[in-house]
Amino acid sequence: MQQVFKRPLSLKDVQTHFCPGCHHGTVHRMVAKALDEYDLQKRTIGVASIGCSVFLYSYFDIDVIESPHGRAPAVATGVKRAKPDSFVFTYQGDGDLAAIGTGEIIHAANRGENISVIFVNNTTYGMTGGQMAPTTLLGQRTSTSPYGRSLENEGAPIRVTELLTNLEGVSFAARVAVNNAKNLMDAKKQIKKAFRYQVEKKGFSFVEVLAACPTNWGMTPIKANERVGTELSDYFKLGVFKNVANL
Amino acid sequence: MARIEIDEQRCKGCGLCTIICPKQLIILCSKVNNLGYTVAVFDPSAINCTGCTLCAEICPDVAIKVFK
Numbered sequence: 001m002q003q004v005f006k007r008p009l010s011l012k013d014v015q016t017h018f019c020p021g022c023h024h025g026t027v028h029r030m031v032a033k034a035l036d037e038y039d040l041q042k043r044t045i046g047v048a049s050i051g052c053s054v055f056l057y058s059y060f061d062i063d064v065i066e067s068p069h070g071r072a073p074a075v076a077t078g079v080k081r082a083k084p085d086s087f088v089f090t091y092q093g094d095g096d097l098a099a100i101g102t103g104e105i106i107h108a109a110n111r112g113e114n115i116s117v118i119f120v121n122n123t124t125y126g127m128t129g130g131q132m133a134p135t136t137l138l139g140q141r142t143s144t145s146p147y148g149r150s151l152e153n154e155g156a157p158i159r160v161t162e163l164l165t166n167l168e169g170v171s172f173a174a175r176v177a178v179n180n181a182k183n184l185m186d187a188k189k190q191i192k193k194a195f196r197y198q199v200e201k202k203g204f205s206f207v208e209v210l211a212a213c214p215t216n217w218g219m220t221p222i223k224a225n226e227r228v229g230t231e232l233s234d235y236f237k238l239g240v241f242k243n244v245a246n247l
Numbered sequence: 248m249a250r251i252e253i254d255e256q257r258c259k260g261c262g263l264c265t266i267i268c269p270k271q272l273i274i275l276c277s278k279v280n281n282l283g284y285t286v287a288v289f290d291p292s293a294i295n296c297t298g299c300t301l302c303a304e305i306c307p308d309v310a311i312k313v314f315k
């Protein structure tokens with residue numbers, strides 16, 4: 001018998017601090033696997049953000065810069081321009097990317113920086129105790145929307161992938177999920193494709209991953225995983241929105 | 248024939264592997280690990296594991312190894 005599933009080389013063999021059933025762990029492994037597949041470990045500089053994924057540098061066996069809240073795409077821009085032969089990706093939550101970092105992501109995308117962005121949308125601020133994010137669904141109760149998000153008060157949840165798709169500078173944009181067999185296979189494929197864009201110097205690539213935060217959703221891991229396939233996928237449609245080079 | 252190994256000390260008992268296995272070969276047991284989580288176990292007598300790796304793909308804690 002041969003081992004057919006192993007921990008990726010780019011992922012350190014350590015315990016994570018993530019809550020049980022948190023999809024950050026699944027996405028971390030998938031990103032590390034994609035780095036391995038293109039043999040990028042040695043020339044990768046990851047740019048971590050603020051949120052539950054803040055410990056990227058403890059979990060990935062690559063070089064990592066920790067950026068201020070929301071600023072990862074700006075930091076990644078500097079890194080990539082200074083070291084064009086490095087492989088540069090950001091890993092950001094929805095509070096980080098779609099709230100405090102709205103300006104940075106839009107302009108980095110619009111400039112068509114040759115970087116890749118992994119955007120983990122769990123519809124809440126996980127790390128700080130489940131506050132409402134721009135991506136929180138209508139009616140969703142959070143610690144700062146105890147009666148549920150309302151259209152009148154807070155507006156509709158932002159569909160970031162669709163928003164960025166409209167920018168000329170964006171070469172690749174997709175939304176995926178990791179909640180079931182089919183979605184896991186597709187997520188793997190799209191993350192790899194996003195990385196290929198950068199490897200082949202074909203411009204800005206973006207992958208949004210719908211993710212579960214069982215703790216702040218007040219759900220069991222299994223229920224939270226289910227919610228990704230129902231409520232989240234109903235509003236945030238999965239698919240490839242842009243693929244200019246047809247990779 | 249295939250089989251999996253679950254690292255009991257890494258498992259956080261989320262149960263995601265139990266729902267994704269098409270053959271239902273994994274269950275949460277009453278055993279508690281050093282972190283205080285009840286862990287997942289693979290049915291040691293299972294002969295129908297296909298080595299599809301789905302359990303390992305979804306495991307947020309990379310606690311599963313698959314052999315084929």
Ligand SMILES: Cc1ncc(C[n+]2csc(CCOP(=O)(O)OP(=O)(O)O)c2C)c(N)n1
Nearest residue numbers: 050051052069093094095096124125126127
């Ligand atoms: C400048 C600044 N403002 C606010 C915070 C507090 N803060 C830490 S994490 C976070 C939100 C993270 O949420 P998200 O990006 O959705 O990531 P998740 O934890 O859900 O993965 C906030 C507001 C901070 N650390 N720095």
Ligand code: SF4
Nearest residue numbers: 018019022052126213
């Ligand atoms: S609070 Fe949510 S996002 Fe943060 S580790 Fe726990 S489940 Fe994951």
Ligand code: SF4
Nearest residue numbers: 268296297299300302
């Ligand atoms: S490899 Fe496939 S069949 Fe075997 S235990 Fe895992 S999910 Fe089940």
Ligand code: SF4
Nearest residue numbers: 258259261262264306
């Ligand atoms: S998916 Fe991983 S952490 Fe969750 S119960 Fe299964 S082995 Fe344990």
